[in-house]
Amino acid sequence: MYLPDPCSSHSRVGPSFAGLWHSRHNADGRTRDPKAGRVRVQRRDHSNTITLTFLFYSFWLALAFVIGAVWVFRFFAIGMAMKHRAILSSASHRDANHPTPKLSVLVAARDEEANIETCVRTLLDQDYPDFEVIAVNDRSTDQTPEILQRLESQAGGTLRVVTVTQAREGWAGKNNAMVEGVAASSGEWLLFTDADCRQISRRTLSVAMSEMHENNVDFLSIIPLLDTPTVWERIIQPVCAWVLILWFLPDRANNPAKKTAYANGPFMLISRQCYEAIGGHQRVRAELNEDIKLAYFAKRAGFAIRVCENEDLYRARMYRTPREAWRGWSRIFFGSLGTVRRIAISLLMIALYTLLPWIALAASVIAWRFAGSTAGDPWRYASLAWGAVIVFQQMAAWRYYGVVRIGRLWSLTYMFGSLAAFGMLCSAMLKALGATETTWRGTTYRHDKPGAPDERNTPPGRSTEAAHAGKPASAAATTMGPR
Secondary structure (H helix, E strand, O other), X not given: OOOOOOOOOOOOOOOOOHHHOOOOEOOOOOEEOOOOOOEEOOOHHHHHHHHHHHHHHHHHHHHHHHHHHHHHHHHHHXXXXXXOOOEEOOOOOOOOOOOOOOEEEEEEEOOOOOOHHHHHHHHHOOOOOOEEEEEEEEOOOOOHHHXXXXXXXXXOOOEEEEXXXXXXXXXXXXXXXXXXHHHOOOOOEEEEEEOOEEEOOOOHHHHHHHXXXXXXOOEEEEOOEEOOOOHHHXXXXXXXXXXXXXXXXXXXXXXXXXXXXOOOOXXXXXXXXXXXXXXXXXXXXXXXXXXXXXXXXXXXXOOOEEEEEEOOOEEEOOOOOHHHHHHHHHHHHHHHHOOHHHHHHHHHHHHHHHHHHHHHHHHHHHHHHHXXXXXXXHHHHHXXXXXXXXXXXXXXXXXXXXXXXXXXXHXXXXXXXHHHHHHHHHHXXXXXXXXXXXXXXXXXXXXXXXXXXXXXXXXXXXXXXXOOOOOOOOOOOOOOOOO
């Protein structure tokens, strides 16, 4: 059956790729009519169009192949990483017989009335034989001070409350609060944790200290299990965490021969010797992500660091609203990735490896639908290629979501979480370029002077009398009320 030439101006289906695999063109650019045997002269720009179309189509398929290969590699890489995971549980080190030096647990709380009681009570319930809890009330304006005072009166001396009335100039709020807590502590080991964490095992401290002794490390960080009770948390949190994991692989952090250093703020156990040797929070006073910086300085100074996952030791809920998550992850990306180059690479990775396959599949299917039967064949193959890429993407996401214990079916929302992460990285890029500021826990930080509190006309936080004498003096901080 004779088909009209799709490259002809009389064809209703428009230019096609048919000439790519039909030997219908003579060397001089003329096209032979296969039915009539006639030779008609065709403009050379048609041949040029076909050549460009062939090059574009080849590039399109090659790009699909490369991106698909990346996702296949990630699928197997996650499988390999699962074999080398360091996972702690309540059953770990149960028969260990290690020394039990005094441990000081430090938790900073600012406007944490919803979390602080559960956090402190589960810490006080630990079975470790020698520890103290130092709770730092960091300029709270809600019921946090009253809750801490009540808990202190019931704790029988195990809990001490330190009240911060003002933040030093040039200090990030949490770092200022932690240095106050350290000044009031007396343990040989220091555990820094967050108010939104809750222990689900009485052995968390015992397991962590045994892990330190067993592996002869000076700095241990245990990654929390994430509480994600809402739909938006299950969509956003895994993807944002994956962005960080790609930069800070635990295997590399645990390898003394690698420069990679990582720690997770909700659980950082450090020997006092290591903490003081690297300069403590004084060294990272202006940092909004002090955890990774402390790990970096510790590893660079020759101290052994270790990152572990946990199976049933403790949980944390990072953010309760989408707005908090947006601001929080933008801050984390800005502080953790640290440079315009790293943030730009992260944006490119999400755009190229996650979002482009979906856009390419949609474009190929639409072109296939409207190109017609013969002209649409190449777009059908392109649709199959990009569809395969998305299958590989989902396979890797399926495996990863099982690792982070979110629920594998939620991997089907990976693309939507990637869109959110892309937006948060864009926000982090604006911060890195100095175009926007960071407001966190009521304090606004200018990035032309990293970490410096904004001194504009905003009211100071409520001042209360310090809970102990002799602590370091604090300078004025800028607050903007509850977050």
